[in-house]
Each structure stands twice: as C-alpha cells, then as structure tokens.
Amino acid sequence: MQHAGMRRIGVMTTGGDCAGLNAAIRAVVRRAVGHHGLEVIGIHQGTMGLLEDPPRAEPLTLAMADAGLLRAGGTILGSVNRGTPFSFPLPDGGVTDLSAKIHAGVAKLGLDAIIGIGGDGSMRIMHRLMQTGHFPFVGIPKTIDNDLGATEYAIGHHTAVEVAMEALDRLQPTAASHNRIMVLEVMGRDAGHIALAAGIAGGADVILIPEIPWRMAPVAAAIRALRERGRNFALVVVAEAVRTAEGETVFAGPSAPGAMPRLGGVGARIANALEKATGAEARVTVLGHVQRGGSPGALDRIVASSMGVHAVDLAVAGRFGRIVVWAEGRVGDAPVDQAAGAARPVDPEGDMVRVARGLGICLGDR
Template sequence: MTKRLGVLTSGGDCAGLNAVIRAVTLRATQGYGWQVFGIKQGTMGLMSRPVEAVPLNSDVVDVSLIRQGGTFLGTTNRGNPFAFPMPDGTFLNRSQEIIEGIRALKLDALIGVGGDGSQDIMYRLSQQGGFEYIAIPKTIDNDVGLTEQSIGFMTAVDVATEALDRLQPTAASHDRVMILEVMGRDAGHIALHAGIAGGADVILIPEVPYRIELIASKIRKIFASGRNFALIVISEAVLTEEGEKVIITDHSGKSRYGGISHYLADKVSTLTGAETRYTVLGHVQRGGQPSSQDRLLASAFGVYAVDLIAQGKTNRMVTWQNREVVEVPLDEAIQSYQAVDINGSIVHTARGLGISFGDRF
C-alpha cells in the first residue's frame, strides 16, 4: 500500500538537516514507492491554512542537497504549540491545529528532526493526535539522551577546532591569551571535544565548577615554561566564579547565553598581566557545509527512520550506539538528558594531556 509520509525539521538549524531530508525521501520513494511531503517551517507549516508542504522526490533532493547547510524546508525554534504566544500577550493551545494539519495532508506517518525540546513537543502531539511518529535527533549541543551523537554536533566541533587553529598563530605572534567562547547550551560537549582537538590549555564547561586563580596559575606556568601564548575554550553556559549566569536580553525580552568570555578575559588579564583577547564564535558553528561524518550520520538516520515506519513501529527515536544505528523508545530518550560525563573517557583524555578545567592545581 502506498503510504503518505511527512518530514519536518524543528528547532534551531544545524549542518546535516538537508542530508536527512534527502535520505528520508530517497528511501521512501525509491525503496518503498511511497509519497513524501516536506513540511515547511516545522510545526508552523502544519498550523498554516492551507498547510505549507511540498512534494519531495529524487529530482527535488538531488545530490547537491547533501552538501548544503541549514534546512531548505525551513524551521522554527519559537512558539510552543501548547502555549503559543499571541499578539495580545496571551497564550493559546494550538496543538489541535497541528493535528488537523497532519490529517489534512492525509499522512500515514511523520518523521521529525529535532532536539530534545522539539521531540518532547512532537511526542505529546503524537499521543494527543494518535499519529505514527519517528524521531531523528539533531543538535550541535549533543545533549539528546540515549544517543552517542546527534546530527550537527561534529560539524560544530570542526568549526570550533578550526577557530582554535586560526587563533593560535595570532596568540603566538602577540604574546596573548586567546579565549574562544563556543555554543552548547547547558552542555559542554563542543568545548570539550574542540578543546582537545584544537590543543587548548584550559577548557571550561558547565559541568565542572572552576576557580579563576587556578586558571591564572595554569597560564603563569605556561609562560614561565617559555611559551608565549595560551588558548582557553569556554562554553557559553559556564557561570561566573560567583555562580551567576551571563546572559544577553534582546529587544523582545528573550534571553540567551553570551558574554562569559568577556568576563573571563578581564579576570585572567588582571591576575596574570597577560594581554587577553576573546572571540565569541556564535552561530558560525551551526551554518555551512556539513562534515562528512554528519552527512553519513544523517543519511543513516534517515534511511533507518523510514524502515521503522515500514515495520509498523512508532514513537521511536533512531540513535547512534556502538558504531551502528539502533532504535529506542522516544519517551525514554526525552527523559534522558546527556550532559558531559565528568568521569568519562573524554574528560580523562583531556586531563591526561595536561588540560586544565580550572578545578585543580
């Protein structure tokens, strides 16, 4: 029987989303003879009337798509449909509109590519609407539970690593301490992985409390050894030494992390006397061409998700575990947040290389 399959991307963009859409489309159309519809702007497209969706086939998702960053379907990371902000300042439950949108498209199943917040919303919608749903994890933060890796993470790490590669010669040329602030929300995975790969001297992550004096001591030892520069990587969600968040509030009142590197640069410069500069990498980590690893992961996830639907399975999330794609219950994945394991092998590797987390002499 010919199925009608929908696919959408939700939450913040990242590298590898187009590769997922391509994989879903090719597997469904060529492998099973199904029809595929790409839903525009995530759940916003399902709330629109008429529903904003486009038919997908091999002509639409040609091979050039796998190289493109972002998502050609568009996405949104604002407007929880269960409490959707209205112009008058009130909040409206618009979840039923999304369910009606799925029915209007006559979809037999839906595949959603998103992070933990998006997947929680989609899971609640599937329970309310009774439709078949398969989740694919994506986020540069790599904090989705029960998967070793999410789409977009390795590209973000590559970008941050390259930034360190570029900052190091400038640091050496000017006898400076260079601080790189990276994204990651409340998890320090990007800072940890890029810090090791980029040869950082200090890595600061939200999971490990630090002391400024210990960071300064590390830098003084580096300069005393004869090296004239130092590199620090700091995750955006790291607190001040006093335990306060450093956030930025925009004109609409929405707050986000940002500015901890400025705070740290002032402290380090004062305590060490070293000229200190900081760089906030920001959204550069989310854009651009996906790495080969993210392209491969996205392709494997997309194919596996379609196969799960063919098997009649629902409310599952595809994950990467032990070098292969497997499935886990979606509700368990949502409940399992993945922060950095401070006793894990990656942190152990960093410490073994002499990298400081600002928590030990």
C-alpha cells in the same frame, strides 16, 4: 515488512538548525521515494507549517534529494523555535493549545507517517502529539550540543566541533606571535560537549564548560605554569553557558556566582578577567552561528544519511513513537519516551573529561 496502507510520509525540521539536516532530509526522500515508492511531503517551518490552511508543505522528489542537498548547510524546510504548541504564547500574554490544529494539518496532508528531525524538546512535543491524536511519528535527533540522552551522537555536533577546532588552528599562531591569550567562545547552552571536544581537538590549554564551575585561581595558575616552562601564549575555550564556582568573585557585579550575564559576552568578560589575573594580553573570538551553518563534515553526513534511511524503515514498519539513535558506531532506535527528556550533559567524571585532564588541560576547577 511494509505497514499496510503506508503511502505518504511527511518530514520536518524543528528547533535550531545545524549542519546535516538536509543530508537527513535527502536520505528520507531517497529511501522513501526511491526504494519504497512512497510520497514524501516536506513540511515547512516545523509544526508551524501544519497550522496554516492549507499547510505549508510541498512534495519532495528524487531530483530535489540529490547530492547537492547532501552538501548544503541548514534546512531547506526552514525551522522555527516557538516553544510547545500545547501552551503556545498569545500576544495578550495568555496561552493557547494548538495541538488540534496540528492534528488537523496532518489530516489535511493525508500523512501516514511523520519524520521529525529535532532536539529533545521537539521529541517531547511530538511524543505528546502522538498521544493526543493522529501523529504517527519517528524522530531523528539533531543538536549541535550533542546532549540528547538517547544517542551517542546527534546530527550537527561534529561539524560544530570541526568549525571551532579550525578557529583554534588559526588562533594558535597569532597567539604565539604576540604572547597572547586567545579566548574562543563556542556554543553550548546547557552542555559543554562542543567546548570539550573542540578544545581537545584544537589544543586548548583551558576549557571551561557549564558542567564544571570554574574559578580564576587555577586557570591563572595553569597559564602561569605554561609561561614558566617557556610557552608564551595560551588557548582558552569557553562554552557560552559557563558558570563560576560558588563564592567566586572574579566578575564584579551581577555575574558572580552562578550563570554569567550575556551582556558584553561571556568570552569578552573572561578575556578581560584573564588579562587582570595574568598580566598577559587577551583577545576574544565569538564564533556564533558559524558553528551551526555551512556544509556538514563527513561524520555528520554519514550519520544523517544513516538515520534518514533508518527512520523511513521504522515508519514503513509501523514502528512509531521511536527515535533513531547512534550507538556503538551504528544506527539503531529507542522508544521516544525513554529517550526524550534524558539530557546528557558532560559527565565530570567521564571519558572525555579524563582525556582532557590526561592531556594536562585545565578545566577551571583545580
């Protein structure tokens, strides 16, 4: 059932980009324009695009929302990360509230609905914008870290896992040829889902994630055990935000205990430490933004397409303030105030950790 007066939907991407954003944008356009006969306005640079006068935005047509867009990495709408508009940082060190300007931008564009594709922070911001003015929004979750509580699956995660797995596929033969430890540093600012999934998929021997503080002793023991049964190499996956256990002093200086310093890179530092602890040569690869970009994998395309269609249907039904979710292998939705804010780190007693331990992978804690 169509919401009375629904004519024009805005769509924007916010926060860090990832593979599958364009697939979601495409699905929004195909559903809204092609099926419901609405207009879709693409807003550039997230909420920042709404601040400008006139707003930075353009109509998105079916011709633009073709299969080429489905395959393209990144986001054609651009995205900026500037924190919350409610206390936006000023050059003089102060802050200002930009929310009224954002509401004005929505009014200027004449938007009857806004579909925001973003992470947890973006969902909270959009929820508050809805509470404080005309901002009839539906959220689509994206994060390569996959740590949104509301949804089993967020756009971008699986492609990142695939990229990291492919790196392990390439690292294994060269590790074996030279009796080396290969350390792969992957993304994961607050959560280790990428490291855990890619490590399982890529045959890692050791996976270090932020949720499970690590010590060198069990890691070195695991690598020695491999060597004793004839395996001459080891694959180690580390999330960028990995933390050492309380009292662990493997890293000299400011890094122990707790969060490791960014200087020099976590992966490089762990590789160095592993060389000292095991006597084996170690090398490091830092995948960086390769994990965010490029053509999305099949799962991200399917999930993003499903979510885009569903988000439009929610908007058309006037069901605002909801976030699209993926649960039990299908698309659904949930109220954003329930969903946002509930971060979903790796459960140290959860299924994937059990699988990793079941495969004999060392997680650094024992």
